[in-house]
Amino acid sequence: MCGIVGYVGPKETLDVLLGGLKRLEYRGYDSAGVSVISELGLETRKKAGKLTNLVNEIAEHPMRPSHIGIGHTRWATHGAPTDGNAHPHLGGPTQKLSLIHNGIIENFAELKAELLAEGTKFASETDSEVAAHLIAREYASVGDLPTAFANVVNRLHGAFTLLVVHVDQPDVVMAARRNAPLVIGLGDGENFLGSDVAAFVEHTKRAISVGQDQIVILRANSVEVRGFDGTPATPEEFTVDWDASAASKGGWPSFMDKEIHDQPQAVGDTLMGRIDADGVVQLSEVESLGVDWVNNIDRLVFVACGTASYAGDVAKYAVEKWSRIPTSVELSHEFRYRDPIITDRTLVVAISQSGETMDTLMATRYAKEAGAKVLAICNTQGATLARESDAVIYTHAGPEVAVASTKALTAQITAGYLLGLLLAQLRNSMPATARQALGQELLKMPARVQQVIDGLAQPRQLGKDFADAKSVLFLGRNVGFPIAMEGALKLKELAYIHAEGFAAGELKHGPIALIDEGQPVIVIVPSPREADTLHPKVISNIQEIRARGAKVIAVAEEGDAIVGDYAEHVIFTPQCQSIFSPILSVIPLQAFAMELATAKGLDVDQPRNLAKSVTVE
Numbered sequence: 001m002c003g004i005v006g007y008v009g010p011k012e013t014l015d016v017l018l019g020g021l022k023r024l025e026y027r028g029y030d031s032a033g034v035s036v037i038s039e040l041g042l043e044t045r046k047k048a049g050k051l052t053n054l055v056n057e058i059a060e061h062p063m064r065p066s067h068i069g070i071g072h073t074r075w076a077t078h079g080a081p082t083d084g085n086a087h088p089h090l091g092g093p094t095q096k097l098s099l100i101h102n103g104i105i106e107n108f109a110e111l112k113a114e115l116l117a118e119g120t121k122f123a124s125e126t127d128s129e130v131a132a133h134l135i136a137r138e139y140a141s142v143g144d145l146p147t148a149f150a151n152v153v154n155r156l157h158g159a160f161t162l163l164v165v166h167v168d169q170p171d172v173v174m175a176a177r178r179n180a181p182l183v184i185g186l187g188d189g190e191n192f193l194g195s196d197v198a199a200f201v202e203h204t205k206r207a208i209s210v211g212q213d214q215i216v217i218l219r220a221n222s223v224e225v226r227g228f229d230g231t232p233a234t235p236e237e238f239t240v241d242w243d244a245s246a247a248s249k250g251g252w253p254s255f256m257d258k259e260i261h262d263q264p265q266a267v268g269d270t271l272m273g274r275i276d277a278d279g280v281v282q283l284s285e286v287e288s289l290g291v292d293w294v295n296n297i298d299r300l301v302f303v304a305c306g307t308a309s310y311a312g313d314v315a316k317y318a319v320e321k322w323s324r325i326p327t328s329v330e331l332s333h334e335f336r337y338r339d340p341i342i343t344d345r346t347l348v349v350a351i352s353q354s355g356e357t358m359d360t361l362m363a364t365r366y367a368k369e370a371g372a373k374v375l376a377i378c379n380t381q382g383a384t385l386a387r388e389s390d391a392v393i394y395t396h397a398g399p400e401v402a403v404a405s406t407k408a409l410t411a412q413i414t415a416g417y418l419l420g421l422l423l424a425q426l427r428n429s430m431p432a433t434a435r436q437a438l439g440q441e442l443l444k445m446p447a448r449v450q451q452v453i454d455g456l457a458q459p460r461q462l463g464k465d466f467a468d469a470k471s472v473l474f475l476g477r478n479v480g481f482p483i484a485m486e487g488a489l490k491l492k493e494l495a496y497i498h499a500e501g502f503a504a505g506e507l508k509h510g511p512i513a514l515i516d517e518g519q520p521v522i523v524i525v526p527s528p529r530e531a532d533t534l535h536p537k538v539i540s541n542i543q544e545i546r547a548r549g550a551k552v553i554a555v556a557e558e559g560d561a562i563v564g565d566y567a568e569h570v571i572f573t574p575q576c577q578s579i580f581s582p583i584l585s586v587i588p589l590q591a592f593a594m595e596l597a598t599a600k601g602l603d604v605d606q607p608r609n610l611a612k613s614v615t616v617e
């Protein structure tokens with residue numbers, strides 16, 4: 001959702017702003033704009049559509065050199081994605097103030113009524129413009145920008161990151177943050193603001209995450225952070241471990257393609273330094289919760305949305321099996337509205353790539369208020385979720401730019417395995433030899449992920465072959481079930497076709513009625529090697545649907561000599577312990593969906609209607 005960049009310093013501001021907005025494109029947006037203060041005063045350009053429209057607009061109406069400015073990509077909430085509703089918005093009758101906003105100002109209607117009653121003219125339908133006029137009016141009355149800004153943000157309800165520049169104070173960018181992301185980039189004689197570190201990582205790796213209800217006064221040589229009540233804050237600096245080049249396509253046709261291929265490294269980096277050669281897990285991040293406390297956990301709840309929730313679904317199998325802690329998975333947006341039983345012995349594990357998903361943030365705040373401890377599994381340093389949690393396991397997948405999640409998922413599942421093994425270790429819930437053998441197995445997974453990547457030509461070709469499919473069904477069992485759900489989600493969001501994932505055992509209870517002549521069905525087939533194998537049951541399911549006309553693509557383990565007799569196509573993945581198979585079997589599904597969507601001429605990096613980081617509830 002909305003991307004925000006601010007800059008003050010010696011560089012040409014427009015370059016910094018447009019470069020930052022380009023790097024934030026992945027968040028999803030439908031219009032873009034910039035304001036700079038130049039020798040002409042405030043100059044603003046904004047345009048509906050992609051960033052190239054804004055760049056063309058600036059080429060037609062060039063802007064003067066500048067050393068301070070703000071830039072925005074908007075994901076429409078209040079008001080259609082038009083030029084007029086695009087940000088920045090100008091405030092006051094003299095239009096000397098420019099503002100950008102991410103979030104929703106919930107009390108905008110009453111504030112707008114107040115301004116309308118005074119005769120204020122509005123140029124847009126947005127809630128954001130209200131804040132621009134209020135700050136301009138307040139500045140006219142108090143004569144000091146930080147004071148005027150603070151007075152107004154204290155009147156706003158809802159979620160907002162606001163950035164403001166004013167012609168009368170051309171050396172300062174003001175910013176405020178409540179329930180929406182904001183990070184500061186610290187440079188040498190220059191400073192930056194961004195929705196996330198991607199906005200400025202090509203210029204600096206030194207960053208500060210702005211806290212809830214805090215205001216930033218950003219100048220080229222100073223950064224001041226205060227609470228909304230004026231109390232000085234001393235935020236902690238961190239070093240960004242993402243390389244700027246990691247957030248570029250590096251020769252791949254799409255970010256999604258690149259990120260699918262990043263997975264051996266994403267899984268490997270997430271494991272790195274966290275399991276030793278004996279299979280013993282060393283996750284000091286979680287141990288900070290306290291060994292005594294960990295022993296007292298009586299329930300573990302994963303909260304997450306979308307793909308991240310499927311990582312939770314997989315992790316649940318591992319955590320519960322190994323640690324014997326009763327474990328459930330809840331969609332964040334459902335969780336707090338059903339009065340769940342949460343106590344001071346509950347561990348809530350919030351999984352989020354961005355760490356800014358509002359539904360997940362609200363779920364964790366609710367859990368904390370109810371006395372639970374919150375552990376985050378998060379991919380983004382400095383994210384709100386990481387800051388608000390009691391402990392964080394970072395997934396080291398690197399920046400994920402394509403809207404549809406790929407490498408973040410396999411890294412999240414990997415972090416879930418690490419957590420499960422750690423809990424088993426701390427609670428002594430399984431024999432050490434068996435546990436350590438699992439740890440050693442887990443260390444072998446990056447190489448197996450690489451083998452799957454090396455064999456992607458087949459699922460890619462199948463994606464092309466099925467480009468005309470109107471609907472695709474996915475079946476899985478046990479840890480294959482969440483992967484079936486994920487396969488369906490990838491196809492829906494990328495190729496805009498109907499897709500559903502089912503538990504294979506559920507088929508006979510209803511979904512089998514969907515099977516008709518020619519219906520493509522992708523089946524995640526469990527390993528035939530393990531004692532409590534579900535393999536024959538899933539083979540029976542395949543027979544049932546084939547008998548009704550389904551065309552079956554199976555994802556099965558190498559050495560499965562049976563499945564080939566029952567499926568039209570078999571995609572083989574390397575042998576491994578069944579519990580670890582999801583990080584292999586999901587990858588052909590990602591490639592299948594990407595290729596099918598590409599064959600339909602669709603943009604796989606930025607599917608319609610979607611935002612990368614969903615910062616509203």
Ligand code: F6R
Pocket residue numbers: 305306307308309351352353354355356357360403404405406489490493612613614
């Ligand atoms: C789907 C996808 C989404 C996200 C979900 C949670 O491909 O990417 O379903 O997984 O919006 O996002 P995070 O992990 O940032 O909380």
